[in-house]
Amino acid sequence: MGKEDFVKEITNIEEDFAQWYTDVVRKAELADYTDVKGFVAIRPYGYALWENIQKYADEKFKKVGVTNLYMPVLIPESLLNKEKDHVEGFAPEVAWVTYGGGEELEERLCIRPTSETIMSTMYSKWVSSWRDLPILGNQWCNVLRWEKETRPFLRSREFLWQEGHTVHETADEAKAMTLQMLDIYADVVENLLAIPVLKGEKTEKEKFAGAENTYTVETLMIDGRALQSGTSHYFGQNFAKPFDIKFQNREGKEEYAYQTSWGISTRLIGAVIMAHGDNRGLKLPPKVAPIQVVVVPIAQHKEGVLDKTKELANTLSKKFRVKFDDRDNYSPGFKFNDWEMRGVPLRVEMGPRDIENGEAVLVRRDTQSKETVKLENIESRVEELLEEIQRDMYNVCLERRKAKTTEAYTLEEIAKNLDENQGYVKAMWCGDRACEDKVKEVTGAPSRCIPFNQEHLSDKCAICGKKAEKMVVFGRQY
């Protein structure tokens, strides 16, 4: 199979979204399957997306005083067992190390599914006075969860993430931290990845194992399914008590500390693919794109073309992330398709006539619109266009979300709306777990969150008809 065929082979997005996703992941060389079931290899182009997410988020974290650290990847079973809800949530899906250095271990060790237990153990050693607080720790690392069904980036047995774990003097300070980090996640997803978020609190049923409150940023994919894109948890003293994180407060009294944790993961790469792509393949927002501009010479065998296009690429690369594609074994047409499939936001074409006229052609990946620009204006025009593309891609997602957000006043309407439209379905809710379970049972859709922006749709719970407590959003998910 030649390369030319390879690029064409992306499944139609309307016909089979799941297969389209897999095709894009593999053909844009974002990730590949490995010999270890449920584990993927993240290829350089996919990893570059993760590096750009890391860089953006890490800077924001550091600005609010977060410091990075690193804890062991292995957690003894006895530590995992210390917090009851937590172990119930995670024990079924961990991987166990039972042999090390040729010998059977006395106690088996799990590969971290998340690090609350080991972090809390260390924090209890480091905290003795209110002067030692807050501790705002974070680690960028790999974690394992032995999932049954896996998909690259969205759900794999190993994934990369950051997990922040903080310790505070007061409940208020810890709660404020939880929400501050949620805001940073919203910033990452909206401003870097160009995907609007729905912010809210998870229900009791959907919250993190061991948390008092879980807050979430939810996103909506092209097919109308939701993706939980970042979560931030307030623990109160739930871990501080079993892990004995005590400190002397300002009044000289011993007290248990208040904690939070929060995380985003390589799942965000899945969000970018599924929120923006189309039948040509990947479509990347300029701010996160590993390559922002590709320069393709036209008729590159003609005298002067390679020199002039290379010169232009060099100039642009001082300000943007630029790829110069001078491959001599592919036609310009092939290259156009290839870079569109890889989602590069802007293409610059320049051939003999353009050179004569002192011009180049700019083509947007998102709208396919074309324009001719004088070389003396190209830098500023590229900058404008990249900003415009970023903004427009966000707005396209926002419009789609509006179109796919509906209201429902009965269980039947919730089901109908989801079946017709997927998307977010807003409904009033009495707050009872039974009603939430009912929706899941009938529609397969869990609650996404109780949005911060509450609306009063009616007085009655859409499921049981009793007095409504709040508005909740349902949606099928990845």
Place this chain on the structure above:
Amino acid sequence: MGKEDFVKEITNIEEDFAQWYTDVVRKAELADYTDVKGFVAIRPYGYALWENIQKYADEKFKKVGVTNLYMPVLIPESLLNKEKDHVEGFAPEVAWVTYGGGEELEERLCIRPTSETIMSTMYSKWVSSWRDLPILGNQWCNVLRWEKETRPFLRSREFLWQEGHTVHETADEAKAMTLQMLDIYADVVENLLAIPVLKGEKTEKEKFAGAENTYTVETLMIDGRALQSGTSHYFGQNFAKPFDIKFQNREGKEEYAYQTSWGISTRLIGAVIMAHGDNRGLKLPPKVAPIQVVVVPIAQHKEGVLDKTKELANTLSKKFRVKFDDRDNYSPGFKFNDWEMRGVPLRVEMGPRDIENGEAVLVRRDTQSKETVKLENIESRVEELLEEIQRDMYNVCLERRKAKTTEAYTLEEIAKNLDENQGYVKAMWCGDRACEDKVKEVTGAPSRCIPFNQEHLSDKCAICGKKAEKMVVFGRQY
């Protein structure tokens, strides 16, 4: 135990270097022991050193075309077994995962001790033509080796590192890559960490399991023991054959590819501690120091002092990594000791009289020398001093290395020199493994390397007296 006592408690460096090291690691809050034997937690101050090393090295890697990627942390036993020397080298010290998701696995999976096997498996899928080459992949990740004796940073069961794995069309290109990466390692260690390196090739006995050639940068610690600080391996086709990495070459013929791998790790943090520290604690080269300048107000309760010193700290922080220490529960004297213990290269003191005179006092961590500087000149003076400290720290190491490098012409001399002086002992060698084994047996010192800079000390092997092939360097190691 109060904080004031805590700082004083570093063991004397001449009395017990090993205990001094442990004290510095723990008291400067670089790392701490955990509940999992042989595993440490890297604390924020220690991790910040690693981040600075990562940033410096990663930029250099990217400049030569290296791209980051990520491979699974778990490797099936059958993959590990594919290259004979490699499995013999690593199998005894791996950790095995035998259960996942509540079930016993059909095949056990080891946590990567290094990733040649999984990388080669994936590369074989990605390479079919010379046009796909070179592949210059690298990952920053955690690895596990079940060591018996462990010490924070120097030898722990889990450590962080980068492992580069490249694939090339020709042996020459792969060899050139191997040496290019060694040069980058020398750059990191010499220019960032201010430690001179000895560059050379490992002997057959000391080379990496599966490599044709292993090249190394070796460093010498204060106590005269050596530390292998970075290695770069040329594999020839040793992995390409069992892992079937074949490509169609420019002549249209199928050929096995040529590979390299290379790595540096958090062990470099150990190198920084042990190459530069003293009885006051850690001593950090400015370029890698998380805090380059600490500003300590004197008589901070007096009017205007906190304002003026804070203003100065803010000004300096535009150009340098600055800490403003306005803690009100410690004396300036305590703070001086505290930041010296933590190795901050430069201290700025400013009190009421200094403010009146428009001056501040600068104190170097490395030499303890003091000077008074006018505020209008302080930025440029700080810049000069940081450069000077970086250079001087390198030169101190270089002088010590000279003093601790000796020549030996007999086995007895090798042993005598090592016993008296530790350090590097240069000796002529016939090239026989038996002679190398003999030195190890008698002195406990392995060969460090066959230096690139060869000297002709005599015609005879220092051990057996036969014809000498080359000069080799011996030294006891961490």
